[in-house]
Amino acid sequence: MNSNFDRVLSSEDVLRRRASLLQRVHIDGILLLLLLILAVGSLFILYSASGKNVDLLIKQASSFGIGLAGMFIIAQFEPRFMARWVPLAYVAGVSLLVVVDVMGHNAMGATRWINIPGVIRFQPSEFMKIIMPATIAWYLAKRSLPPSLKHVAISLALILLPFVLILLQPDLGTSLLVITSGAFVLFIAGLQWRWILGAVAALVPVAVAMWFFVLREYQKQRVLTFLNPESDPLGSGWNIIQSKAAIGSGGVFGKGWLLGTQSHLDFLPESHTDFIIAVLAEEFGLVGVCLLLLVYLLLIARGLVITVQAQTLFGKLLAGALTMTFFVYVFVNIGMVSGLLPVVGVPLPFISYGGTSLITLLAGFGILMSVHTHRKWIAQA
């Protein structure tokens, strides 16, 4: 096997030397370009949404810098090398989640952070967003596809453990994203359609039975408020009413940069974090939203191309799951702000203010780049 590969490689040596500088440092030019467009756009919108707060911009820009550096470093590692460390990362991640749950419990309140003062402060659940799909990809890559019932069951167990731990923190939003990222690996790995449909079909009667026999009146009320936030107009419904007015008043071409009224008059809370798309929609209109969605779609398309072209099964599964999860972020955030989905705290990728999610996302794209640039027949791509 080795001799076979050696022969192929030696004949490609010339081409390989001709490969661009970017490819030699394991960076994918298309992804990098799209990410930089988003970064610049994000700073423009943030400047407006934060009320021309330059400190905030500097913080966000430096988060971008750190994230891009992290992405660059991760892209240097071969996927095979990553796969070797995945099990250990999973065990470490789950242990940290347990530590957070126990510490949080003792402190008589919810906590999502590990905090060693002066040294480091981070959310282990954030890492799980990458470790989760990597673990399932590592597990399934060694089996034959599509996965058998036994391997699906083991995968589900691997997904549910961190899901429950994050749910206990409690952090419903992140736990659902983690479960989604793991489930996407199963989907790409070819989980039979009848099982997928069966699972969905089974959830419906269970939910109905729960509604009538298990949930108490006040719990039902909570679910209803969750599904229809406008029934609570002084609390979370306030955001939706105002964000819809902001988006709608933007029209086709928007009111112009820095000229949004809804967001600047403090009508719109959290305008620079989770609800930032409303500012963009108000100031740049439908055209601005479509352009942003286009950039996102191009990113996702590139991610899917990388998935298909990846040479190792591990690379394919991981790249595919990361790309698909990325779409879920976009869809859930915009759907929530425009009133299609209930309010869950999911930031808009690369646009919302916040360093942690930015760094995690860029780390994910670092993995995509690594999968793409460490292929053996690189010049044929």
Next chain:
Amino acid sequence: MPQPIRLKDHEKDARLIRRRALVGALVFLLLTAALVARMYYLQVVQYEYHSTLSENNRVHVQPLPPTRGLIFDRNGVLVADNRPSFSLTLTRERAGDWAQVLDVIVEVLALSSDERALFEKRVRQGRRPFEPVPVLFELSEEQIATIAVNQFRLPGVEVVAQLVRHYPQREHFAHSVGYVGRINEKELKELDPVAYSGTHHIGKTGVERFYEAQLHGEVGYEEVETNARGRVLRVLKRVDPLPGKDVMLTIDVHLQEAAEAALGGRRGAIVAIQPSTGEVLAMVSQPSFDPNPFVTGISFKAYAELRDSIDQPLFNRVLRGLYPPGSTIKPMMAVAALDAGVITPTSRVFDPGFYQLPNHSHKYRNWNRSGDGWVSLEMAIMRSNDTYFYDLAHKMGIDRMHDYMTRFGLGQRVSLDMFEETAGLMPSRDWKRARYRQAWYPGETLILGIGQGYMQTTPLQLAQATALMATRGKWIRPHLAKTIEGLPPVDSEPLPDIQLRDLKSWDSARFGMEQVMHGPRGTARKVGDSAVYRIAGKSGTAQVVAIRQGEKYDRNKVQERHRDHALFIAFAPADNPQIAVAVMVENGESGSGVAAPVVKQVMDAWLLDDSGQLKAEYATPVSAEVGQR
């Protein structure tokens, strides 16, 4: 694994994944199309609607604050209600340069710069820029007219009718009911912003503070469409607020007033408790103050005057005043010593006028320097003999004394529902080691026996200890709320009753207390003689300035403010207790001479009918055994 199979698998896997990626891509395209459609719907189809909302009209969600629950006395007399009051509000967003608008307000109403500073502070505390913030309260007709005339110069300024808390009983309930005041920044951080949106006041002290959650009620809201100048065009939706619960107090307005009158303008504290229920019938801390100005915001000057007054009108003497109980503690000490078995009802002690610890030269003086000779327990209480109680304390020791006095409620918070009650202090060996890093000295035990030394009690604790004497140890925490919306308050951590080995121990001490009032040589027999019912009482003095060994207390030398506080505790009728009273008269000097008449006046007001006879329902039940042995 053989290579060909692996390769074949690999290709099959790649095909599978390519198919799945394609399915994913299609689904993503569809979902993105859904997002675009949603945006198209909001931004193109509904554009007119939203842009009208945003540009010319705005949908506002206006919170509707709930009406605060009322407070009544035990007979239904109003103690706290809500009155309409006109206030001036300013909406930052509509005022433009609001600092300049404030200048105009100050100018047209001819106010001072002090008040302008206050306005500015209030505006800055406003939560959302489009919510009106009240800056000036209780506008007069004249002021309303002036504002109306100058309205064109005052964008964003409105005259609004609001319900504002009012205390018709004024200073009578300032220390028990307390008052509400404007929510300050610290409270703002801790409050539920939704529940308090639209509410500007919160309970600051007393019942208003303790029962804040019940009195406040639940917020409602109204979705209104307004035009650019903020005028409400129409109400889209309305959910009514739920008014707060009414609280009925245990206090009786008439008894409260009678008790205040009994103090006759002196500084001091009175607590009257119904022993069988723990209901506080009167709670007086004099001097008091009118709580009404605190509701709308008291001026800096008026507040400074109250705060800096030497008479301390803001100081709640009942709950936070700490005094050594002096001789009033003797009946409880007697009960403790009888139960501990260190004395018997018949054992006697010889009093030469002082007490000396074995092998010590220090003389602990009786107040009567010539001594009372052979003294029994009842005699010791009647005459308030110090020597007897030095001896009793020595025999008990500090540990047992601490144990028993704690069961009487000393050194702990006793009330069920009183805000900011002080625990006081019942010293122990452990306490002294922690506080002073010193061992306990026997001499310190002795003076505890007569209620001096480290011991610190509040008038409320003394009244509760008296009520325990009256009920023979049945513990019910004293409380101010009789009912909240018809339901009595619940004690979640009741204290255990005081169980004695022999119930007769109570009677010996109670008989001594009765002798104080009605015995031939009782210290308060003058007061007892004038009563038409039998009282069980005990006097005491709380030292303000310590007297050195060998020095005599000379009232002429001591400045008025350094004179001893006069204490008196009592319950009556002695054989069927209906009321337990503790009185502290600041710098009153003589418990029997000054505080005892106050106690009797309070009891008369509660127990006697219009003709000056004991009310029939309080008369001794025929079956009860009268304390005559």
